[in-house]
Amino acid sequence: MTATPKAEKERRLTYAQAIREALVEEMERDPSLLLLGEDIGEPGGVFGVTQGLLQRFGAERVLDTPISEEAVIGTALGAALLGVPTVAEIMFSDFATLAMDQIVNQAAKFRYMTGGRTSAPFVIRMVTGTAGATAAQHSQSLEAWFTATPGLKVVTASTPADAKGLLKSAIRDPDPVLFFEHKLLYNSRGAVPAGVDSLIPLGEGRVAREGSDVTLVAYLYMLPRALKAAEALAGEGISVEVWDPRTLVPFDRAGLRRSLEKTGRLVIVQEAPRRNGFCAEIAAIAAEEFFPLLKAPIKRVCGTNTPMPYAPELEQFVIPDEERIAAGVREVMRNAVRSASGS
Amino acid sequence: MQSLASYTPAFLKELYRKMVLIRRFEERAAELRSLGYIPGFLHPYIGQEAVAVGACAALGPHDYITSTHRGHGHILARGGDPRYMYAELFARRDGYNRAKGGSLHIANIELGIIGANGIVGGGIPIAVGAGLALKQARQIAVHHPDDPRARRADGVAVTFFGDGASNQGAFHESLNLAALWRLPVIFICENNLYGEFTPQHKHQTIRDIATRASSYAIPGLIADGNDVLDVYRVVSKAAEDARKGRGPTLVECKTYRHRGHYEGDMGQYRPAEEVAFWLEADPIKNYRRLLLAGAICTEDELRALDQAVEQELEEAVAFAKASPHPAPEEALEDVFVESYGGRALL
Numbered sequence: 119m120t121a122t123p124k125a126e127k128e129r130r131l132t133y134a135q136a137i138r139e140a141l142v143e144e145m146e147r148d149p150s151l152l153l154l155g156e157d158i159g160e161p162g163g164v165f166g167v168t169q170g171l172l173q174r175f176g177a178e179r180v181l182d183t184p185i186s187e188e189a190v191i192g193t194a195l196g197a198a199l200l201g202v203p204t205v206a207e208i209m210f211s212d213f214a215t216l217a218m219d220q221i222v223n224q225a226a227k228f229r230y231m232t233g234g235r236t237s238a239p240f241v242i243r244m245v246t247g248t249a250g251a252t253a254a255q256h257s258q259s260l261e262a263w264f265t266a267t268p269g270l271k272v273v274t275a276s277t278p279a280d281a282k283g284l285l286k287s288a289i290r291d292p293d294p295v296l297f298f299e300h301k302l303l304y305n306s307r308g309a310v311p312a313g314v315d316s317l318i319p320l321g322e323g324r325v326a327r328e329g330s331d332v333t334l335v336a337y338l339y340m341l342p343r344a345l346k347a348a349e350a351l352a353g354e355g356i357s358v359e360v361w362d363p364r365t366l367v368p369f370d371r372a373g374l375r376r377s378l379e380k381t382g383r384l385v386i387v388q389e390a391p392r393r394n395g396f397c398a399e400i401a402a403i404a405a406e407e408f409f410p411l412l413k414a415p416i417k418r419v420c421g422t423n424t425p426m427p428y429a430p431e432l433e434q435f436v437i438p439d440e441e442r443i444a445a446g447v448r449e450v451m452r453n454a455v456r457s458a459s460g461s
Numbered sequence: 462m463q464s465l466a467s468y469t470p471a472f473l474k475e476l477y478r479k480m481v482l483i484r485r486f487e488e489r490a491a492e493l494r495s496l497g498y499i500p501g502f503l504h505p506y507i508g509q510e511a512v513a514v515g516a517c518a519a520l521g522p523h524d525y526i527t528s529t530h531r532g533h534g535h536i537l538a539r540g541g542d543p544r545y546m547y548a549e550l551f552a553r554r555d556g557y558n559r560a561k562g563g564s565l566h567i568a569n570i571e572l573g574i575i576g577a578n579g580i581v582g583g584g585i586p587i588a589v590g591a592g593l594a595l596k597q598a599r600q601i602a603v604h605h606p607d608d609p610r611a612r613r614a615d616g617v618a619v620t621f622f623g624d625g626a627s628n629q630g631a632f633h634e635s636l637n638l639a640a641l642w643r644l645p646v647i648f649i650c651e652n653n654l655y656g657e658f659t660p661q662h663k664h665q666t667i668r669d670i671a672t673r674a675s676s677y678a679i680p681g682l683i684a685d686g687n688d689v690l691d692v693y694r695v696v697s698k699a700a701e702d703a704r705k706g707r708g709p710t711l712v713e714c715k716t717y718r719h720r721g722h723y724e725g726d727m728g729q730y731r732p733a734e735e736v737a738f739w740l741e742a743d744p745i746k747n748y749r750r751l752l753l754a755g756a757i758c759t760e761d762e763l764r765a766l767d768q769a770v771e772q773e774l775e776e777a778v779a780f781a782k783a784s785p786h787p788a789p790e791e792a793l794e795d796v797f798v799e800s801y802g803g804r805a806l807l
Contacts, residue, residue, distance in 0.1 A: 150597065150601070150610070152597070178600060181593075181642075183638065184634070184638060184641065186634035186637065186638060188631050189586045189589060189631065189635045190638075192585070192586020192587050192589060192590060193589045193635075193638060194590060195590055196527075196575065196588060196589060196590020196592075196594070197590040197591070197594040198590070199570065199575055199590070199591070200525065200590070200591050200594035200595070201594070202594040202597055204590075219580055219583055219631070220583075220586060220587075223579070223580050224580070224583055224587065228568075229795055230561055230795050231558060231562040231566040231568070231576075232557075232558050232561070232562060232566070232568045232576070233556070233557075233559025233560070233562065233795055234559065234794065235568070235569070235570070236568060236570055269796055269797070271797070291798075292797075292798035
């Protein structure tokens with residue numbers, strides 16, 4: 119880290135490198151911070167995110183665990199309750215199902231059940247989403263489940279810079295945080311600030327592309343797809359503002375409102391199945407609180423209500439692509455025209 | 462039963478007082494519930510007092526426990542204050558959990574009580590995490606002796622659970638992990654012969670749960686869970702191993718609950734002769750006899766201890782009755798820490 123400030127400012131990292139940098143910086147900052155997970159040490163993680171950390175920090179801080187998700191999450195929680203911050207990795211978020219007691223009944227509720235007298239400062243890194251033929255038990259997008267459990271914060275990092283800044287905030291946060299990382303983003307590149315204190319606060323969304331006709335909400339792997347759709351739609355004369363909530367809990371209502379004040383139209387994209395996805399919550403917030411700002415009905419563009427199939431062509435059919443996102447935006451624009459001409 | 466000569470009279474009397482405190486706390490709680498003071502569940506610890514008291518007598522100020530549904534005994538044995546416990550059971554603001562937890566969730570980290578637990582086996586992995594933190598404290602003590610966490614470098618984590626929990630995946634995962642990392646954890650199984658309403662022989666094929674330790678290459682010890690000194694002796698041995706870095710131990714305490722699974726369950730699924738046998742093996746009655754036979758104290762002294770317990774509990778109940786109810790809006794507090802005002806994120 120001897121680069122000049124200018125070089126640091128311009129340096130580009132992959133999403134995986136950005137996550138690793140956040141872990142390294144936070145482990146250096148707090149010598150008690152521990153990492154736990156299956157194959158995170160010697161193998162450096164299935165996706166290489168934790169490569170080199172064992173060598174750098176030693177086996178007492180980078181703990182390879184057995185395949186025991188429930189015990190791993192309970193262990194991370196127990197250490198955190200004694201003031202030892204931990205970051206546990208769930209290799210595929212599908213495996214969080216094996217640790218649901220510790221996440222939902224224990225971690226989420228400890229502070230509340232004890233009347234605010236305890237806190238559990240720990241992070242669960244959840245590797246999520248499709249990755250091309252990973253099929254039904256290694257591809258799910260389960261983030262909405264956890265948003266339905268009060269006591270958990272839910273972060274969805276979609277760019278390398280966000281991955282670093284949000285993970286650092288999550289680690290320093292005094293509450294349990296679930297940090298969702300998308301497999302298909304690990305190799306994406308972007309500028310990443312170098313500073314040890316380059317934190318992005320939880321609860322602040324980000325305008326990923328400015329626009330004036332319609333607000334397109336997207337996160338994780340749907341964000342790059344939404345940006346491509348927005349670029350294509352610009353050629354058709356539709357100005358799309360792409361807005362990334364960055365954290366689902368806490369959710370940046372004010373940020374969404376600011377965007378809707380500009381556009382008056384809302385399309386929400388998610389990779390997860392449509393039914394009870396976080397899209398539905400965003401749509402409900404907009405309908406309840408921002409209705410006067412809306413010029414057209416809200417549109418959701420979501421995964422289908424199916425398990426994830428294996429065949430690549432089936433998988434691509436199930437999750438929204440650029441064309442389906444663009445079609446959703448066009449529909450909202452048409453609806454707006456129709457309602458305007460009908461009045 | 463064993464020789465009393467190796468213990469001080471004060472120590473022996475304190476074991477008696479703690480067991481009576483638990484017994485009478487629970488009997489009064491049942492009464493108070495029937496009078497309408499306690500809105501929620503109660504899972505009385507009556508009959509198992511020797512386990513909590515014997516085990517916690519082997520613990521020091523830097524040790525931690527996780528507990529169970531049937532947790533009042535562990536909390537009292539670990540130094541919990543009956544005033545704040547009754548206040549919690551009454552759902553009052555002065556309760557340990559400010560009326561947000563109730564019987565199944567009483568916790569106080571300062572006392573080393575990580576918490577009772579409403580999920581069977583839920584506390585076991587958490588104790589493994591406490592063990593990991595305590596193992597880290599040993600490192601901190603070497604490299605940063607001034608760090609306050611170095612103080613707990615000799616700490617052990619104890620997790621209490623029942624025979625029912627020994628069939629949960631969390632139990633097996635936790636034993637494996639604690640054994641693998643040689644963590645200072647003591648797994649104390651209170652085998653009271655019933656997993657909720659189901660007798661042991663209908664929920665597992667073994668009689669001695671301690672044998673499950675062999676799957677994880679750790680010691681598995683059996684204690685007479687109705688003999689407070691036997692529990693103390695066995696848990697002391699496990700604690701010494703844990704403190705010296707020799708890793709975890711599984712301790713099985715054979716015991717019995719005098720009442721049903723919860724207050725209101727009449728326990729009619731239990732054969733009368735079995736109940737009679739175990740009532741005869743009452744840990745307090747027998748220990749009382751032992752103290753008298755060993756001339757550790759007189760009948761009068763024991764009566765005085767009993768009366769002091771009654772006095773303490775009388776005051777605790779009065780304290781709880783006087784404690785205010787929470788304001789309904791307090792339901793929105795304590796979801797998160799101060800970063801968001803601690804309130805529910807709507």
